[in-house]
Amino acid sequence: MLFSFAILFGAGLLLGKLCEKIKLPSLLGMLVAGILIGPYGLNALDESVLDISAQLRKIALIVILIRAGLNLDLADLKRAGRPAILMCFVPAVFEIAATTLLAPLIFPLSRLDAALAGCVLAAVSPAVIVPHMLKVMESGRGVKQSIPQMILAGASADDIVVLVLFSVVLSMQSGQGVDLSTFWRIPTSIGFGIAGGIATGWLLLQGFKRWKLNPVEEVLVYLSVCFLLVTLEDKLNGPVAFSGLVATMVAGMVVARQNQKKAKSLSTSFSSIWTMAQIVLFVLVGASVNVAFATRSFLPALVLILGVLLVRMAGVWCCLLGTGLHRKEKAFCMVAYIPKATVQAAIGAVPLSMGLACGETILTIAVTAILVTAPLGAFFIDRTYSSWLRL
Numbered sequence: 001m002l003f004s005f006a007i008l009f010g011a012g013l014l015l016g017k018l019c020e021k022i023k024l025p026s027l028l029g030m031l032v033a034g035i036l037i038g039p040y041g042l043n044a045l046d047e048s049v050l051d052i053s054a055q056l057r058k059i060a061l062i063v064i065l066i067r068a069g070l071n072l073d074l075a076d077l078k079r080a081g082r083p084a085i086l087m088c089f090v091p092a093v094f095e096i097a098a099t100t101l102l103a104p105l106i107f108p109l110s111r112l113d114a115a116l117a118g119c120v121l122a123a124v125s126p127a128v129i130v131p132h133m134l135k136v137m138e139s140g141r142g143v144k145q146s147i148p149q150m151i152l153a154g155a156s157a158d159d160i161v162v163l164v165l166f167s168v169v170l171s172m173q174s175g176q177g178v179d180l181s182t183f184w185r186i187p188t189s190i191g192f193g194i195a196g197g198i199a200t201g202w203l204l205l206q207g208f209k210r211w212k213l214n215p216v217e218e219v220l221v222y223l224s225v226c227f228l229l230v231t232l233e234d235k236l237n238g239p240v241a242f243s244g245l246v247a248t249m250v251a252g253m254v255v256a257r258q259n260q261k262k263a264k265s266l267s268t269s270f271s272s273i274w275t276m277a278q279i280v281l282f283v284l285v286g287a288s289v290n291v292a293f294a295t296r297s298f299l300p301a302l303v304l305i306l307g308v309l310l311v312r313m314a315g316v317w318c319c320l321l322g323t324g325l326h327r328k329e330k331a332f333c334m335v336a337y338i339p340k341a342t343v344q345a346a347i348g349a350v351p352l353s354m355g356l357a358c359g360e361t362i363l364t365i366a367v368t369a370i371l372v373t374a375p376l377g378a379f380f381i382d383r384t385y386s387s388w389l390r391l
Helices: 002-021 026-037 047-051 053-071 074-080 082-086 090-106 111-121 126-139 147-173 180-211 215-235 244-258 260-287 291-296 298-319 327-336 342-347 359-388
Strands: none
Touching: 002 026, 002 047, 002 260, 026 260, 026 359, 047 053, 053 126, 053 147, 053 215, 053 244, 053 260, 053 342, 082 147, 082 298, 090 111, 090 147, 090 298, 111 147, 111 298, 111 342, 111 359, 126 147, 126 260, 126 327, 126 359, 147 180, 147 244, 147 327, 147 342, 180 215, 180 244, 215 244, 215 260, 244 260, 260 342, 291 298, 291 359, 298 327, 298 359, 327 359, 342 359
């Protein structure tokens, strides 16, 4: 296992830096590294590492959401208001609807198959969006207009909505019918996640005041508590749900609201952890890519993805109507909502593992979406924020 981690970090760091030198996003190099050393490439990773890859990817996602929360200002988020709420679900619904209509024209899929593919496609990737929005916030661009804050909040809730819809359509596809109570998981998941995050943030601050921990101990306590929040999410499978990822981000926002100095200290520590965590995340996402599947239907999948992305971007534009944002600022929000990676890697293979006839096609679409949109979205964000957003 140690040898596998040595290869993982070495290849990820090397190819990531190589991409940076040629002015491409480093995550593209990490994805390629994962493909090369993964089970569909050189098969250089030990099975024990691959067996826990989902857990490792989730840890990396937790780290980046902690950073997002610690850098989000509640006042800025309130100022965003209605658009921030709409961004949580409108673009995803637009994309699912577009996939349901377009996919059967390109692939031999039924409408229900296409809706399932749309649910796999529609989730954006916080793992790509969050670090780039933090970079935008550090530059000061768009902060007064609450643009990066709005995108951060929307991206985190977007995944919850999409995953619930995925479970609903998957139940229909497997012949189990629709349990309408499942839809209740969307508001309860977000609502209880926010409440849990507020309580967690307050308790963490009280604990830090009382115990006088050093910075390393504070980070360990913070991480442990957030792991427990996500574990609680996995345990609640009934109609009343809880989002540990939303709670994780909200806890950071509470800490930042109550104690800016503490939030900056913690954010610096988690920023260092993210340097390592992002390599693990994107290399393991790349390792999940089956090249044979990806190459077989790459061009049709690419046509579908580009088509539904245009519809998704139209959904973002609709969310921003009446906001007073300039045309370029709206365009930035549209391109910032392009990247897909983590959710597609997590659920893309589920239909295939269940033996559904559409499984191989959906996996191919998911893999293509990762390879195309993650680097493309990162590239456009990096290239546009300094000129399209106001200081």
